[in-house]
Amino acid sequence: MQISLFITCFNDTLFPETGKAMVQLLERLGHQVDFPLEQTCCGQMHYNTGYQEETIPLVRRFVEVFGEAEAVVAPSASCVGMVREFYSKVAERAGDPELANAVEEVIPRVFELSEFLVKELGIEDVGAYYPHRVTYHPTCHSLRVLHVGDAPLILLRNVRGIDLVELPAAEQCCGFGGTFAVKNADTSMAMLGDKIRHIKGTGAEVCAAADNSCLMHIGGALKRQRSGVEPVHLAEILASTEETE
Amino acid sequence: MSSAKDNILGSIRAALREVPAEEQPEDIEVPRDYRKQGEGGVIDIVERFAERVGEYKATVNRIHEEELKDTIAESCRGEGVEALAVPDGFPGEWLPDDLTLLQDKKDAPLSHRELDRSDGVITTCALGIAQTGTLVLDAGAGQGRRVLTLLPDYHLCIIWESQIVELVSEGFRYFEASVEQEGPPLTFISGPSATSDIELSRVEGVHGPRRLEVLIVSR
Amino acid sequence: MPEHNTGADWINVDFISVTMKNKKKTPTFEETAKAYLSNTQLRRNIGHATHTIREKRETVVGEMPDWEILREAGSQLKKRVMRHLDDYLLQLEASVQEAGGKVHWAGDAEEANRIIADLVKEQQAEEVVKVKSITTDEIGLNQALAGEGIRALETDLAELIVQLAEDEPSHILVPAIHKNRSEIRELFRKKLNQQELSDRPEDLAEAARLYLRKKFLNAKVGISGANFAVADTGTVAVVESEGNGRMCTTLPETLITVMGIEKIIPRWRDFEVFMQLLPRSSTAERMNPYNSFWTGVTEGDGPREFHLVLLDNGRTNVLADEVGRQTLNCIRCSACLNVCPVYERTGGHAYNSVYPGPIGAILTPQLRGLDDEGAASLPYASTLCGACYEVCPVKINIPEVLVHLRGKIVDRKKREGGLKTKTDPEHVGMRWMGRAFTKRSRYERAQKIARLGQKIFVRDGTISNLPGELSGWTAMRDLKPIPKQTFREWWGDRDE
Numbered sequence: 001m002q003i004s005l006f007i008t009c010f011n012d013t014l015f016p017e018t019g020k021a022m023v024q025l026l027e028r029l030g031h032q033v034d035f036p037l038e039q040t041c042c043g044q045m046h047y048n049t050g051y052q053e054e055t056i057p058l059v060r061r062f063v064e065v066f067g068e069a070e071a072v073v074a075p076s077a078s079c080v081g082m083v084r085e086f087y088s089k090v091a092e093r094a095g096d097p098e099l100a101n102a103v104e105e106v107i108p109r110v111f112e113l114s115e116f117l118v119k120e121l122g123i124e125d126v127g128a129y130y131p132h133r134v135t136y137h138p139t140c141h142s143l144r145v146l147h148v149g150d151a152p153l154i155l156l157r158n159v160r161g162i163d164l165v166e167l168p169a170a171e172q173c174c175g176f177g178g179t180f181a182v183k184n185a186d187t188s189m190a191m192l193g194d195k196i197r198h199i200k201g202t203g204a205e206v207c208a209a210a211d212n213s214c215l216m217h218i219g220g221a222l223k224r225q226r227s228g229v230e231p232v233h234l235a236e237i238l239a240s241t242e243e244t245e
Numbered sequence: 246m247s248s249a250k251d252n253i254l255g256s257i258r259a260a261l262r263e264v265p266a267e268e269q270p271e272d273i274e275v276p277r278d279y280r281k282q283g284e285g286g287v288i289d290i291v292e293r294f295a296e297r298v299g300e301y302k303a304t305v306n307r308i309h310e311e312e313l314k315d316t317i318a319e320s321c322r323g324e325g326v327e328a329l330a331v332p333d334g335f336p337g338e339w340l341p342d343d344l345t346l347l348q349d350k351k352d353a354p355l356s357h358r359e360l361d362r363s364d365g366v367i368t369t370c371a372l373g374i375a376q377t378g379t380l381v382l383d384a385g386a387g388q389g390r391r392v393l394t395l396l397p398d399y400h401l402c403i404i405w406e407s408q409i410v411e412l413v414s415e416g417f418r419y420f421e422a423s424v425e426q427e428g429p430p431l432t433f434i435s436g437p438s439a440t441s442d443i444e445l446s447r448v449e450g451v452h453g454p455r456r457l458e459v460l461i462v463s464r
Numbered sequence: 465m466p467e468h469n470t471g472a473d474w475i476n477v478d479f480i481s482v483t484m485k486n487k488k489k490t491p492t493f494e495e496t497a498k499a500y501l502s503n504t505q506l507r508r509n510i511g512h513a514t515h516t517i518r519e520k521r522e523t524v525v526g527e528m529p530d531w532e533i534l535r536e537a538g539s540q541l542k543k544r545v546m547r548h549l550d551d552y553l554l555q556l557e558a559s560v561q562e563a564g565g566k567v568h569w570a571g572d573a574e575e576a577n578r579i580i581a582d583l584v585k586e587q588q589a590e591e592v593v594k595v596k597s598i599t600t601d602e603i604g605l606n607q608a609l610a611g612e613g614i615r616a617l618e619t620d621l622a623e624l625i626v627q628l629a630e631d632e633p634s635h636i637l638v639p640a641i642h643k644n645r646s647e648i649r650e651l652f653r654k655k656l657n658q659q660e661l662s663d664r665p666e667d668l669a670e671a672a673r674l675y676l677r678k679k680f681l682n683a684k685v686g687i688s689g690a691n692f693a694v695a696d697t698g699t700v701a702v703v704e705s706e707g708n709g710r711m712c713t714t715l716p717e718t719l720i721t722v723m724g725i726e727k728i729i730p731r732w733r734d735f736e737v738f739m740q741l742l743p744r745s746s747t748a749e750r751m752n753p754y755n756s757f758w759t760g761v762t763e764g765d766g767p768r769e770f771h772l773v774l775l776d777n778g779r780t781n782v783l784a785d786e787v788g789r790q791t792l793n794c795i796r797c798s799a800c801l802n803v804c805p806v807y808e809r810t811g812g813h814a815y816n817s818v819y820p821g822p823i824g825a826i827l828t829p830q831l832r833g834l835d836d837e838g839a840a841s842l843p844y845a846s847t848l849c850g851a852c853y854e855v856c857p858v859k860i861n862i863p864e865v866l867v868h869l870r871g872k873i874v875d876r877k878k879r880e881g882g883l884k885t886k887t888d889p890e891h892v893g894m895r896w897m898g899r900a901f902t903k904r905s906r907y908e909r910a911q912k913i914a915r916l917g918q919k920i921f922v923r924d925g926t927i928s929n930l931p932g933e934l935s936g937w938t939a940m941r942d943l944k945p946i947p948k949q950t951f952r953e954w955w956g957d958r959d960e
Contacts, residue, residue, distance in 0.1 A: 009901065012951040013911050014944060019951035035955050041901040046894060048848060048867055050874030054898035061902065144850030173805045177847025184845060185936025186498050190809040192940065220941025223926065250569040253725065253776045257550045260784035264547045270730065273544040275537050279530040297750065351764060357681050357715060377751035390765040391714045395707065414736040424697050424732045428563055428759030430766060435751040438707035442622035442638055443645055443665040445513045451621060451669050452676065453707025453754065
C-alpha cells in the first residue's frame with residue numbers, strides 16, 4: 001500500500017526519531033511510504049485554544065496535501081482526532097461547502113498508527129524486538145476520541161523480549177491538554193504528579209504512548225526527577241528489531 | 246399576561262429562529278428500542294425483587310396469604326411497635342389485635358404530631374419493580390396519604406407477588422393512564438431513607454422511615 | 465435579621481455584598497485553583513469521594529445492556545424539548561393550572577426571588593424549609609429571603625452542613641463533599657449544640673434528623689427545585705435519598721417549586737428513560753430511595769397550594785447558541801464531576817459557581833456571559849480528556865462545547881482588540897505560528913529560528929527554566945530541546 005505520512009509539525013520539529021521509526025516500520029511491513037513536504041500543521045493547537053479562524057487555511061492545506069492519498073497515517077492520536085472531530089466544523093465555519101466535501105472525503109483515510117495497523121491492516125504482530133520493561137499510557141485522545149481500544153496493547157504484547165507491565169489508573173489524563181499545561185500549570189502538575197507516581201510504581205524503564213505531546217509532558221517530569229524512566233513513542237518500540245537493539 | 250412570560254417566550258422564539266416553522270416535536274426521533282418488556286418468568290421476577298429490595302438494607306419476608314396476620318403481628322412485636330398507623334382502606338382482618346391502631350380516616354385524618362408519635366405504619370402498595378427493588382405507592386386504598394409513610398420511623402409494606410413487574414419501563418407505563426387522567430401523587434420507595442452526604446458512606450435513615458420491611462405475599 | 469442567632473440563621477452579609485459588588489469580576493479558575501490544590505485535606509476528601517462513586521457508577525451502568533440506547537433516547541428527548549421549548553412551556557403552564565397549581569414566570573434571579581418572597585409573606589411564614597436545589601443557589605434565594613426577614617432552612621444533610629458552615633456547595637450531588645466526618649462533627653458540636661457527638665456518619669445523620677424534625681412539623685411553606693416537569697400532565701418530580709424532599713413537598717400547606725425552563729420532559733412515559741439514566745449516573749444506585757411525583761394539588765393529601773416558578777436567568781441565551789444549546793440537556797447528575805481529573809484535584813470551589821466541574825465549565829460562562837473574566841476562564845479549565853462526555857447520560861459533548869466557547873472568547877478578544885490583546889503573548893504567538901503554518905517555506909524557516917532561539921535556554925542538553933508565560937511548564941518539567949535535524953531534513957537527506 002502507498003502510505004502518506006502525516007508526521008505532524010510537533011513530531012517533525014521535536015521528535016524526528018518517531019517519524020524515522022514510522023518509516024522503518026511501515027517499509028519493513030512491505031509498504032511504500034511517502035512524505036509530502038508541503039504538510040505543516042493540522043491546526044489542533046489553534047483550534048483548541050480558540051483561534052479557530054486561523055485553522056481554516058490549515059484545513060485547506062491538509063486536504064490539498066493529502067486529498068489524493070491512499071492512506072494517511074500519523075504517529076499522533078490527538079492530531080488525527082482533530083481531523084476526525086473538528087475538521088468538518090472548521091469547514092462549516094469557513095462557510096465553504098466544497099471544503100466540507102473535501103474534508104468528508106479525506107477523513108475515512110486518515111489513521112493513527114496503531115488503529116491503522118490493527119484495525120485497517122489486520123496486523124497484530126509487527127515482528128518487533130524490544131527487551132525492556134515497558135508500561136503503556138493510553139492517551140485520552142486515542143481512547144476517547146479515536147476509540148483505538150486495546151490496539152496499541154495488542155501490538156505491544158506481541159513484541160518479543162518485552163516485559164509489559166500494566167499502568168495503574170492508566171485511563172486518567174496525564175494533565176497535558178495543550179495550552180492547559182501552561183495556562184493551568186498548577187492543576188496540570190497535580191495531575192502529572194499522580195501519573196508519574198503510577199509510572200514509577202510499575203518499575204518500568206520505559207513509558208510508551210501513542211502521542212509525543214503527552215510523552216513530552218510526562219517525560220519532562222520524569223527527567224526533572226531523574227527517575228531513570230524514558231518516554232518512548234509506540235512507533236519506536238514497534239520499529240525496533242534484533243538488529244537495531 | 247405577565248411581561249416576564251412574554252419576554253421569556255419572545256427570547257425563546259428568537260433563540261430558535263433556525264428551527265423550521267413546520268418542524269413538529271415528533272420529527273426529532275427518539276429511539277425506543279430499549280428494554281420495555283421483561284423476559285423473566287414470574288418466579289425469577291419475584292426472586293429478583295426480593296433480592297434487590299434486600300440490597301437496600303430493607304427487611305424482606307416472603308410469605309403465604311394465610312400467614313399474613315401472624316407475620317404482621319410478629320414483625321410489629323419484633324420492632325417494638327405499640328402504636329401503629331393504619332391508612333384508610335387497609336384490610337382490617339390482617340391487623341394485630343394487641344396494638345393501638347391509629348386509623349387515618351378521610352373525615353378524621355391523623356395529625357402530623359400523631360403520626361410523628363406513632364411507632365410505625367402499615368400499608369399496601371400499588372406496584373413493585375424487580376429491576377430496581379422499588380415499591381410504588383399511589384395513595385390508593387390501603388396506602389393512604391403520602392405523609393403516612395413518611396413520619397413514622399418504621400414502614401411495613403405488603404405487596405402481592407402478582408403486583409411485581411420486571412422493568413422500570415413497565416413500572417412507568419403502568420401508571421401512565423392514571424397520571425394522565427387523575428394525577429394521583431406517586432411515591433417510589435427503594436429501601437429506607439438514606440444519605441451518602443458524609444464521605445459518601447451510606448447511612449440508612451435520615452428523615453424518612455429508618456426501617457423498611459416488605460412482606461411479599463403469595464396467594 | 466432574626467433575633468435568635470443560633471444555628472442556621474446566620475447570614476453572611478459580607479458574602480452578599482462582595483458578590484453583588486464584584487458581579488463582573490469573579491476570580492479566574494487558575495487563580496482560585498492554586499489555593500485548593502495545596503489543601504491536603506480537601507484533596508484527600510474529594511479524591512476519595514470521586515473515586516468511590518466513579519467505581520460504583522461503572523458497576524450499575526455495566527449491568528444495563530441497553531444503556532447506550534437510553535442515553536440516545538435521553539439526548540433526543542431533550543433535543544426535542546429545546547427545539548420546541550416555547551410550546552412545551554405553555555403546555556406545562558396549562559396542565560399545572562388545570563391540576564390546581566399556579567404558575568409564575570421569572571426572567572432573572574431578582575424576579576424569581578421577588579415572587580417567592582411575596583408568596584412566603586402571603587402565608588405569614590418567617591421560616592421556610594428547603595429541599596436541595598441548585599437553581600435556588602444560583603439565584604441566591606436564601607440571601608434574598610434573609611433580606612426580607614425570612615429564614616430559609618436547608619434540609620438536605622449536605623446543604624445543612626454547608627449552610628451551618630457558612631460555606632458554599634462544592635459538588636452538585638454531594639455539596640459538602642469537601643468536608644470529612646471530623647470537620648462535620650466539629651461543626652455540629654458548635655452550631656447544633658451537640659457536645660456529645662461522635663464522628664460516625666450514623667450519629668451525625670441522627671443529629672440532623674432530630675434538629676430538622678421539629679422544623680418540618682412546624683413549617684408552613686416548603687421550597688423545592690424540580691428534577692423534571694412533564695409538559696403533558698403537569699407532573700413535577702423530585703428525586704432524593706434522605707426523605708427531606710418528601711417532607712418539604714408533603715408537610716407544609718404551601719409548596720413553591722422553582723425550576724429552570726429547561727427541566728421539561730414531554731410526556732409521563734419519558735420518565736422510563738430519565739429515571740433509568742439519572743439514579744445510576746448520579747448516586748450510582750439502581751434507584752435512589754425516594755422519588756416524588758405530584759400533579760398540582762390533591763385534596764386531603766399534601767400541600768393545599770402549589771406554585772411553580774419558571775426561571776430563565778440566562779437560559780434563553782444558552783438556547784440561542786446552536787452548539788452550546790446541548791448544555792441545557794443537563795439533568796444535574798454530576799457524573800461528569802466524578803470522572804473529571806481536574807475537578808478531582810481542585811474541588812468545586814475553584815469554579816466560583818454553584819455549577820462546578822465540566823458541566824459548570826460550560827454552563828456558567830453561558831449563563832453569566834463571557835464578559836465575566838472568571839466565567840470566561842472556565843472553558844480553559846479542562847485538558848479536553850473527554851471523560852465527561854463518555855459518562856454523560858444525556859450525551860452532552862462537553863469537550864465540543866468547551867472548544868466552541870474558547871473560540872467565542874478569542875473571537876471576542878480579537879474584536880475588542882486593544883493593547884492588552886495585542887501584547888498578550890499567547891495572542892502574539894498564536895498569530896505568528898498561524899502565519900508560519902500556512903506556507904512551507906515560512907514553516908521551515910520558523911523551525912530553524914526556533915532551534916536557534918532556544919539556545920540561550922538549553923543547559924546540558926535540556927531546558928529547565930523558561931521565562932514569562934512558559935515558566936509554568938518548566939516549574940516542574942524539563943523541556944526537550946529541538947534536535948539538530950528535523951524529520952523533514954532527515955527525509956530530504958535520505959532521498960538524495
